[in-house]
Amino acid sequence: MADRPEEDKTGEPLLRVEGLVKHFPVKKGLLQRQVGAVKAVDGLSFDVHPGETLGIVGESGCGKSTMGRLITRLDEPTDGRIEFQGHDITHMSAGKIRPLRRDVQMIFQDPYSSLNPRHTIGTIVGAPFKLQKVEPEGGVKKEVQRLLGLVGLSPEHYNRYPHEFSGGQRQRIGIARALALSPKLVVADEPVSALDVSIQAQVVNLLDDLQDELGLTYVIIAHDLSVIRHVSDRIAVMYLGKIVELSDRKSLYERPMHPYTKALLSAVPVPDPKRRGVKSERILLKGDVPSPISPPSGCRFHTRCWKATEVCRTVEPPLIQLEPGHEAACHHPENAPDQIPDDTKVLASAREAIALVGDAVAAGADAGKASAGEPAVGEPAVSEPAVVKPAVGEPAEAPEETSEAPKGLTKE
């Protein structure tokens, strides 16, 4: 578009978030007294630059959607500051926020409930034009049909109602609606989760193309690490309401620093039974995600971390830059100098925190142990009994893994 924002050239971020917090009160008893709070988002700071894609990953319930709803101002933050194009929009009133609605769009995680069941798709996707009083070239109907085509729906679908669509088609209706006004920032919450690989690829490529053509900026929330890797320039990893690692893509995938990121990356299943068992070993995190009502002290990950020491239990590690373009919040990062090298005695809990398992066994576990016991095609290693080896003192197979063997584990 011709009217690209000035900010592009000056290197100013499009969106700046500082200390963002959202707590949901927990109430109890007849009087509904507040007895605590779900700390869904608990102090996030990051910038998003024009034309880039920031990917957000993290386990279910870690606060990704809440973050998305805050930065699009669909929810009111408890604390912190949000700036869009240099303007503070943290507590902007509904009236003032309307022009912003044109520039900032959200694609929702739950497609069906975000579509009004009584309106046709034509009305739904056309609504942004009506609300913002924009008349596209060639008329609304033509433009809506073009958008439907872009996301792989057919112009014939114009008069259908949401319930007449499949799950993946509804997800794409949400995408078409969000893109209608060529916004500046699109926050997409699991935009391709309901889509099969082929259409997923089509939508991902579409998002890419639009970014090239219109300079769109994306914040993409996804639990699928291979999708995130594909679309993102930078990636933020969240754990219990906090960012634990923020890095450019290449560096994150090649040299993850936070132990949590490392575990996440190693847990990705390979979609081919034959190729499983080829690669060394994978880290399986054990134990539950702690409650966001009373998150662990110090580093929130210390209850599940295999490197945790006393300092991790007591002092919260700040998110700091450990390498250009690569920030992590960890006292004992991987692939970076230890921040507290004196503290070497691992906590007792750390020894049981993970299991290093053969890839094939882990794959069996992913898949409900469907293949455990039964040898995979041409892979002798797989027929090994599915024992989960303890992490302690168990050097990993591949050289890269060995060099990264958790410090302190091999010593007592």
Added chain:
Amino acid sequence: MALLSVDELSVTFAGQGGGRGAGSGARRDTKAVDGVSFEVEEGQVVGLVGESGCGKSVTALALMGLLPRKGVSVGGRAEFDGADLLSMGEKKIRDLRGSQLAMIFQDPLSSLNPVVPIGIQVTEILTRHRGLKGEPARKEAASLLDRVGIPDPDRRLKEYPHQLSGGMRQRALIAMAVACAPRLLIADEPTTALDVTIQAQILELLKELVDQQGTALLMITHDLGVVAGLCDQVNVLYAGRAVETAGRRELFAHPTHPYAHGLLGSIPRLDAPRGDPLRPIRGSINDKIAWADGCAFAPRCDFYTMECLTGTPELTEPRARGHQVRCVNPVLPAETSAGTAEVSS
């Protein structure tokens, strides 16, 4: 005899003379399912995979008797334990749904009651299906949430659906389906909102249900990772018809229908070279011809010939017994190995 045996199931949504809304035109009939056949045995996991909109959910809803009665015509047979689900009376199928059939719906939020706390929704099912009441029901409900990996289950039971994250809602639905201890469970994309760790846990739970209670599981998914791990037998659908049916290993090793072949080639993966654009199958499912006229996939197929445009291709077994393919020009060994080598390099 298989517990569920589906034979030539078809579902057509009637078009309308003219819809509401500005400048609407007439709508054609939609043939959402166009002759689908498969079987599910007790203790077996059968996968239904295929592109968005190919008819997976509609197949499931037809089996559950949950399609609207008006404007929908359903054909074929679907026998559950010897009785035809499709011609069964409303009351009878409702009783079955309350006892032997269960389904995990694709859309978590709209299949939970927004004004009733999760706990009550789960205990209701436990009361109805297993006669549990009061404290034992509450305990069992909490243990079910725990098993689907929802932390702090006692608190969560008191919460309303909107207070749960997307992935938690999906897991609450799974807990409810498992609570029924059904003989046939249809799971429609049960793990789409879940990260790998929790997905592993859920699949484990489903597998346990299958192994220990002999539940027959019909797994609808677009996630080939899930298929690779969990399914014994896989049916690939395209435009409302099965185009390939094979055991899991056989399918991954030798995808033979050009569509299945392309599908396996378009997976984004961590071990692919960076910056590699994803390779979707070209065109979209909208570029299709009616099965009656030929192969619906022909307009997108790299292998098509004129023969593909002369009526519905038959199911054949060009490779191995039990590996059925509906294609005039199946992708046979030489091509297959070239294709997969390219994919996995």
